[in-house]
Amino acid sequence: MISAEAPVLFAKAAQIFITELTLRAWIHTEDNKRRTLQRNDIAMAITKFDQFDFLIDIVPRDELKPPKRQEEVRQAVTPAEPVQYYFTLAQQPAAVQVQGQTGQQNSSSTTTLQPGQIIIAQPQQGQVSQR
CATH class of the missing domain: 1.10.20.10 (Histone, subunit A)
Known part of the structure; x- marks a missing residue:
């Protein structure tokens, strides 16, 4: 007690x-x-x-770690390949603005997507393509 x-x-x-x-x-x-x-x-x-x-045994003393080289840090942060996002739209048809780049010109168009269509978005290039 x-x-x-x-x-x-x-x-x-x-x-x-x-x-x-x-x-x-x-x-x-x-x-x-x-x-x-x-x-x-x-x-x-x-x-x-x-x-x-x-x-002393509970709290070990850590020695200073050597700093990482800048190249290793940069590679860890930046992916080698562009990132793509796949998603499907809701069951209702919708109008989506698609921006593309062809050569020297930037083009922008509006298209209607049907339910179940897959959209591929690439945020680094600012492009959206339709499948």
């Missing part, structure tokens, strides 16, 4: 623990001339102060 005072004491102990760890981590933050407490600040506080030794 737990007495009525035990949860209050555990809450106060947790508050004191979090405050102490935060203050020690804040020292590292100010040493690095920052105003935002980060995970590595807490990891440094754990390694510098003996009272937090029991946390």
